[in-house]
Amino acid sequence: MSSAPPKSTPEHAKKARRASAAALAGTSIEWYDFYVFGTAAALVLGDLFFPSDNPLIRTLSALGTFAVGFVLRPVGGILFGYIGDRVSRKTSLLITLLMMGGATTLIGLLPTYDSIGIAAPICLLILRMVQGLSVGGEWGGAVLVASEAAPAHRKALAASMVQLGAPVGTILSTGVFLLIPDESLLNGGWRIPFLLSGLLLVVGLLIRLKLEENEEFVAARAKREAAGREAPPVIELVRRFPVLNICVFVACFAVSGVYIRNVFALNLAVESEGIPRQLFLNALLAGAFAQLIVTPIAAVIADRVTVHRAQIWWTILYLIIAPVPLLAAVSSGNATLIYVAVALSFVGHAAYYSTLSGFLTTLFPTELRFTGISLGYQLSGSLVSAFVPLLAVTLVSAAGGSVVPVQFLYAALIAASLTAIVLAPRVSRRETTRYENSLCSNSVREPGKTSYVA
Template sequence: MTHPVESAPPTREVDPREVRRIAFSAFIGTALEWYDFFLFGTASALVFQHVYFSGSSPIVATMASFATFGVGFLARPLGGVLFGAMGDRWGRKPTLIVSIVAIGLATGLVGCLPTSASIGLAAPILLTCLRLLQGVAVGGEWGGATTLALEHAPPEKRGRYAALVQIGSPAGTLLSSGAFALVFLLPDASVDSWGWRLPFLAAFPFLGIALWIRLQVEESPVFQQAEREAEGGGEGEAARGSFVDLFRHHGVKVLWASCASLVGIGGFFVMSTYALSYGTSVLGIERQSMVNATVIAAVGQILINVGFGRLAEKIGAHRVVIGGGLASAILAWPLWILMDTANIVAITVAIVLGLAVVTISYSVVGVLITHMFPSRVRYMGMAISVNIAGAISGLLPFIATWLNSFYEEQSSTPAILILVVISLVTVLGGYFGSRHHTEDEVLVTEKPAA
């Protein structure tokens, strides 16, 4: 079966203000997504083992906490399928509104959840259910936000707009780490009893702001063109795509796009969530000091996103992805050697550099993936690819903790090996992904000069 060649949308003059508004909306959504997800990661590393899994040994409690954290990532590919199908069939904008509401509600409700001391086994079960809902909703957020932003952006500026969407990650990290840094100023007993809830409850007002901003944006012109074609029936209906279409005709692209995304997501959780747990439980560093390190690192991530977004416009997104993967592999061992000094200054340097180097690939992977899929399956292709990488990434802190259980004295070796492997996988994804560039010019182009 052959598919019709997609016709390009009518050329139109790009309104810079409109593009910036769309990109800012995508940034806000991504910031809320990562605020919510990193809140759960921080709480999993530092709090949940005390309030939901306190009846187990320390290492079992930590593993159970990280398993709950990982469940959200396992749910993300399902979210990619569900929201991807909605986004390619019903529109990018309404789908993104549904996803952001679900994310905010799931996160806020975690802050209302009773502990195991109050309702027993039901507490961790409900926590896992909310994490599953959060994971499904987040599964449709990034792919749609990036698709919407880049389908509005002029070709020569896609690197910077992709980077702006990605800045939502460190911005969300900054907000969540900052929130927990304030919480950890409280006495430990207050933190474990009620203080940890405050950052989760803050998701409710954040949701209101994000929803208001997202309601102001316009639908993607690429989707609007596909809608006009589909209204005529016949071949135009193929422009909507499907899950079967994606994997029958673009399955290899999904593989390489997932690989290209791996270190940007997985490396982040190795150098943040797992590093937080390792620093506090193995090295004996105070929780406050570890969270402060992630706050500083988030500022560095913003600068990395901006700089490498511009660089990708000059040398190509795939070269930035490949270079970031190589740099992450090379620096994995030195970074964890710094961690093992148990010196808070050295640890802070390791976390800042570690999160900076894994952000290089992350900053522009959206550009690479956007150009791999035609518009009829773009939302779904991006969402599923990134969330396959996310599902793997969410299990990495659990896997590292599990591997460490085989050592008489806990070691940084599992973290080093994991970081090297996912970095090299990203190098392969960047290289082969660039060889699957789609040439159906369905992204908005500048109006030719008169």
């Protein structure tokens, strides 16, 4: 069932570069929007939309709204996965970009609690849910647009272009907040990062409108139609790939580390440890630049040694250098240690995240791939990443201010991902063979292919 790789011609090379550029640009904008909300939730949204005499309640309310953005991500993965697997990858990506950019811009126009009372947090909640629905469909589509158009020896690198959207979004969002003086932040300055999304939306749409459907997807769609497989992709996945779905879900647990760093650690540093906002934001900005460097390097290595082997290496590295140093440095209040620990966290996460998308695409048939990688990834975001900042705040409060429980939590999430990553290819081979054997007699299968694992 695997489609032939794109032909190595100048025209196909040009299309591959255009697909990677479109995936990177659009995903950078999506993550900019998402991180703008996370940063604002950690710094100001509690005061503006959830007034309370108790600082902990204000923080939990704002972070709870941040978490709500994850609730609809699996729904977005299923909905846009259906569009992307059955209709058009391009159409799916255009819709998600419009939804995210529109919702973020509207947040920048929202009246606060002082102006319209309880309606303010309700409107904020609704727009956050639209953001979550959009992100649920964006990631999988962008990964496939880039990787499916790339030649076989560059697929991990092409998929990593989507992962670069995370540090680019971090740099853009953090950079904008750094330019806003502290005294202006609560007096309307917080709106600027949200309103800038409208300009970025126009840029992203202009780039994505030039996308073309790639040959691998078109061929897979034709094979599916010839085989008479009309069940929605999510039904096929639940029925044919039950264990693999669990592996993908758990393999993505370590993604939540970015929210421990960018949301929880930021809030802990500023609100509890008295560390200047500018210092921690500068550390995040420096770390994001490090991620820009590490991501393509890790992906190039993965294309050389196989993406599965590299994924194991990078996840082990992440486990070693991130969980303990990051939160220990924040607790120490030492500026130098904070910069070093934040950088280590970015490097570890960048290596793991750089090849995650390329690794996951090797596990599913082309005609189920959009929904397959989106479902597990977004469910992990919804059920795990969404609540990690809230859980971390609660654990620190229960432990009398100690960050040790959160260090254990952070490490456990990465260790669980490592276990699933080790097991996933074997599970993929077994369940893919069963899936192929279940196809109708007129379904075409490449000789000798029983797996999509590199």
